[in-house]
Amino acid sequence: MAALLEARELHAFYGPTHVLHGVSFAIEAGGITALLGANGAGKTTSLRALCGMIATRGEVLFDGRPVRGKATEDIVRLGVAHVPEGRGTFASLSVEENLRLGAYTRKGRDGLDADFERVYRYFPRLKERYRQQAGTLSGGEQQMLAVSRALMMRPRLMLLDEPSFGLAPLLVQAIFDILRAINRDEKVAMLLVEQNAAQALDIADHAYVLETGRVMMSGPSAEIRSDDAIRRSYLGY
């Protein structure tokens, strides 16, 4: 399969601080790729670098075309939906308005109603709350809203930053199940950043393990999961 997104020797900086030291990875079209590692390994930074939210050096190809150095909104408009760390919902706007914003880049209103229905099928809870201010939702509901907003874009690639963060264990399982269903039904590729390595490896086809801004190892999820040494030293379970 061809890579939908490919990073080659990607470096990233927060001001003078050099955070990514030349990481390379590829995301297959329609697949789920996991980006694992401890706190401060550079997972979130990698996502931010892909979206042009911080200073970078190196090469990023989306669909074979170079996108590094483009403005965030231009990269997004190619079909890249980033569900950021901390969810990034618009707290003062209603659930419905948040979802409407997800479809902002789409031309016209064709299929908008169908998309609302599609999203509500995955997350019926949001339909009950569509008039409510997003800031008043629980953490789990906000995570659902963040994923749903990304879906409204009809993306080709979703960048998911710790979708399980701060959620109760039961809810974590539910979110992962839905992500897997979305990936299967919508044929949307996913790059999944997680500290919850066991669960991420369960749904990913391929994984990269980061440490202090470098790729320490990569391979099919099954291989990484079965390697005790890696599991103990990098994934902590």
Next chain:
Amino acid sequence: MDAFLLQVLSGLATGGIYASLALAVVMIYKATHVVNFAQGEMAMFSTYLAWQLIQWGMPYWGAFFLTLAISFVGGVAIERIVIRPFESHEAELSVVTVFIGLFLILNSLAGWTWEYTLKSFPSPFPAEAYLGGYLSGHQAGLFAVVLVTLAIVYAFFRFTPLGLAMRAAAENPDSSRLVGIRVGWMLALGWGLAAALGAVAGIMVAPLVFLEPNMMGFVLIYAFAGALLGGIDNPWGAVIGGFAMGVLENIMGVYVVGTELKLTVALVIIIGVLVVKPAGMFGRTVVTRV
């Protein structure tokens, strides 16, 4: 009708001017987190443009709408050219300095172009007074113009995708970029709208106060007081605050402090709100973790 009630009504009419300008101030504040001290001077400059167009023989409403369009473009241009370079620095003090610079430049430019002598500004509304002389024809007309303007602004922000995108961009620029909104342009559009709103306020107040480069000074103080009273980060709170200031100005001026001291009331309210409840009546208290 009761004289007191009539004073309230006439206060509401002038309050419409403060409400429009307060709304303009809040729109800029929400995007930049700085109060635009030049908002009044921008409105004054727009009013001179309208006056000039009318002098050149343009019909009143033609001049009115053309001035709004020019002000909109001017507001966008100011954001793009003068404010933009300072946005990324997150240095609020430099933005304040730019605002003061804009204030001085627009004030001097108007004085230099049109001189400092008082000019009378025409009103398109009938000269007759209503309600036993308490409400002039111009006040009634300006009240209607302001209400229609506010309704259009409300509908724009509430019901159009662009309005929604502008609200999103002001609330959370990072997330807005992640849904593909061009945040920089949204801020510029906000400046354009604020400038056009200011133009409405300036053109509507001009027949009451005469046209001169410092005409918006006291109007801006009332608008600031209104915005603070309603909540500096709440557009509709600011509108209500603006109307309230108009009423308060009238009541205090007639029954309590007299006309010479009524501007003091606005200043007392500004200080009072800042000391007692900085978020205003409808504002949100912002808590920052340090």
